[in-house]
Amino acid sequence: MLRGRGLVPFPLRSCLITIKAFPSFIIVTAAQKTLQRAETAAPERKMAENDKIRNEELYVGEIKGGLRPTMRLVVMGIFKKQPKRMVVSLSCEPQDDAESNVGLQVTVSFPDRAVLRNARLAGQWGVSENALSYFPFAAGEPFKMEIVCEHQQFRILVDGQPLCGFSHRLLQLTSLTTLRICGDLHLTKVA
Numbered sequence: 001m002l003r004g005r006g007l008v009p010f011p012l013r014s015c016l017i018t019i020k021a022f023p024s025f026i027i028v029t030a031a032q033k034t035l036q037r038a039e040t041a042a043p044e045r046k047m048a049e050n051d052k053i054r055n056e057e058l059y060v061g062e063i064k065g066g067l068r069p070t071m072r073l074v075v076m077g078i079f080k081k082q083p084k085r086m087v088v089s090l091s092c093e094p095q096d097d098a099e100s101n102v103g104l105q106v107t108v109s110f111p112d113r114a115v116l117r118n119a120r121l122a123g124q125w126g127v128s129e130n131a132l133s134y135f136p137f138a139a140g141e142p143f144k145m146e147i148v149c150e151h152q153q154f155r156i157l158v159d160g161q162p163l164c165g166f167s168h169r170l171l172q173l174t175s176l177t178t179l180r181i182c183g184d185l186h187l188t189k190v191a
């Protein structure tokens with residue numbers, strides 16, 4: 001709380017006070033200086049009963065019936081202050097097997113300011129795609145990533161804006177039954 005004398009080093013009437021509310025914390029700033037950051041209760045995520053959170057992975061969830069064109073997967077979260085990467089994978093097996101097929105793996109690399117897309121078929125990774133017109137992610141900031149399954153490709157949107165596409169390399173989309181998310185972030189919603 002910011003009540004009392006001496007807590008704010010300048011007259012309040014001469015500055016702008018902002019309060020940013022995120023799903024897991026609140027930041028209060030005045031004159032572009034952070035005065036307080038308060039953690040809030042952890043938000044509820046939509047998860048099925050058999051979904052698991054493992055130590056090395058933030059989220060492993062089942063896609064019931066596998067992927068189909070017109071399906072949309074939503075990942076929302078907040079990146080840590082000094083993130084290195086985030087990986088979102090759509091795979092065929094619930095256990096992480098080096099031989100299992102991965103229909104799409106999106107790797108957000110902060111040091112390279114790149115978003116890599118790739119697929120693994122019969123244990124072999126294909127050629128990675130990384131062409132982007134802009135890098136939409138920022139350290140410490142919330143984001144909303146949507147993966148839309150279309151007939152010919154996956155379309156990836158960030159904060160409602162189209163980012164890139166990735167043509168299907170694994171043609172049997174219904175075999176993609178597992179969504180995995182790991183990296184330097186706090187998840188707030190998976191749907």
